[in-house]
Amino acid sequence: MSKILVSGGMGYIGSHTVVELFQAGYTPIIVDNLSNSNIKILDQIEKIIDTRPDFYEFDLCEEKKVEEFVKQHADISGIIHFAASKAVGESVEQPLKYYRNNIFSLVNLLQAYKGKPINFVFSSSCTVYGEPDTLPVSESAAIKTATSPYGNTKQIAEEILAETANASSNYQVIALRYFNPVGAHASALIGELPLGVPQNLLPYITQTAIGKREKITVFGGDYDTPDGTCIRDYIHVVDLAKAHVAAIRLLEKGNPNGNYDVFNIGTGIGYSVLEAIKAFEKGSGKPLNYAIGSRREGDVIKVWGDVQKANTELNWKAELGIAEMMTSAWAWEQYLNETGF
Ligand code: NAD
Ligand code: WQD
Numbered sequence: 001m002s003k004i005l006v007s008g009g010m011g012y013i014g015s016h017t018v019v020e021l022f023q024a025g026y027t028p029i030i031v032d033n034l035s036n037s038n039i040k041i042l043d044q045i046e047k048i049i050d051t052r053p054d055f056y057e058f059d060l061c062e063e064k065k066v067e068e069f070v071k072q073h074a075d076i077s078g079i080i081h082f083a084a085s086k087a088v089g090e091s092v093e094q095p096l097k098y099y100r101n102n103i104f105s106l107v108n109l110l111q112a113y114k115g116k117p118i119n120f121v122f123s124s125s126c127t128v129y130g131e132p133d134t135l136p137v138s139e140s141a142a143i144k145t146a147t148s149p150y151g152n153t154k155q156i157a158e159e160i161l162a163e164t165a166n167a168s169s170n171y172q173v174i175a176l177r178y179f180n181p182v183g184a185h186a187s188a189l190i191g192e193l194p195l196g197v198p199q200n201l202l203p204y205i206t207q208t209a210i211g212k213r214e215k216i217t218v219f220g221g222d223y224d225t226p227d228g229t230c231i232r233d234y235i236h237v238v239d240l241a242k243a244h245v246a247a248i249r250l251l252e253k254g255n256p257n258g259n260y261d262v263f264n265i266g267t268g269i270g271y272s273v274l275e276a277i278k279a280f281e282k283g284s285g286k287p288l289n290y291a292i293g294s295r296r297e298g299d300v301i302k303v304w305g306d307v308q309k310a311n312t313e314l315n316w317k318a319e320l321g322i323a324e325m326m327t328s329a330w331a332w333e334q335y336l337n338e339t340g341f
Helices: 012-023 040-049 063-072 088-093 095-112 149-167 201-210 237-253 273-284 308-313 322-339
Strands: 003-007 027-031 054-056 076-081 118-125 171-178 180-182 216-219 234-236 260-265 290-293
Touching (some): 012 076, 063 095, 180 201, 201 322, 234 322
Parallel strands (some): 171 260
């Protein structure tokens, strides 16, 4: 069974991917410094897959520790690199934290594999497109000047990966540009665990519904969209996790597109903030206390993905819709509340 290093595997998307990898017959090995995750997630993963994955706690910015790990795990055939800091607002306030964490960790991993064949899947983001000129946005669309240091780290990381793959065919790389990951595992044993006040829509919705927050503000109701609110391509985290398994499979088979490739990972469908709120109310049966407020600086107005390439060449398609996204996110919030997790 192929061993896959899952960096950031204790985090939101990483933990779901560990489960899907295991269920697809891979042996996931987690490296995480727990800077944005909780050690209890390991128990939760174990409850789902009935096996405790190997877990190593260290910071991937520590070059020596990465080298040591790679020496001791010569049989790893693939890496899925989730580990990064991801709060857009914080990145504006502390840009160096983001350049350091997101770039050093990537460079250290690539460097440690110099001269060895490795399949590498990278967590990129639709943030690289900024406000797209045409919709749905495809992989060939222009990369816009990043509006945050976080977004810039994704653009720089893609360039580092493309150049590294270009220099050596030992590196077989796929960058996945995720749209907006939401929802939780069907077991409700793992899900998104935001530290502090959530920045993203879905955890803010579920925390409001459970009573942790008084109300949710819709950021802007006067945009040039059908209902005046921003539009996003929300993607269920379990579908997203499966896209990583598909990417590893394609790299193992040999990607006919060459050793650096990029895929959009979304549903291809855009929902407005108000549509997302209505879908949540329907799925949970709970009315949500919300109000239209002012615009949030830097928000993209509308973005959804052209996912044809992933459908045909990655042999992957999102299967879960907005209803499952909402009900699973709500089940997870209730689990957190009931268990005091
Ligand atoms: P997350 O914060 O839940 O998971 C990231 C994990 O990486 C955490 O467990 C954290 O402790 C760990 N980590 C961070 N820096 C580390 C380091 N230097 N060494 C070891 N471990 C480290 O985030 P997520 O939502 O699961 O996102 C995973 C990846 O996907 C990130 O690269 C993120 O930028 C990218 N992404 C996320 C979204 C989203 O909306 N969630 C969208 C697009 C792309
Ligand atoms: C979604 C929509 C908000 C909260 C961010 C990053 C991006 C990517 C995904 C990683 C927007 C609206 C939100 C609230 C609201 N991450 N909203 N009230 O902005 O698409 O992207 O996460 O790469 O880089 O920028 O996601 O969940 O923050 O917002 O009205 O309290 O919900 O304005 O329209 P976003 P989000």
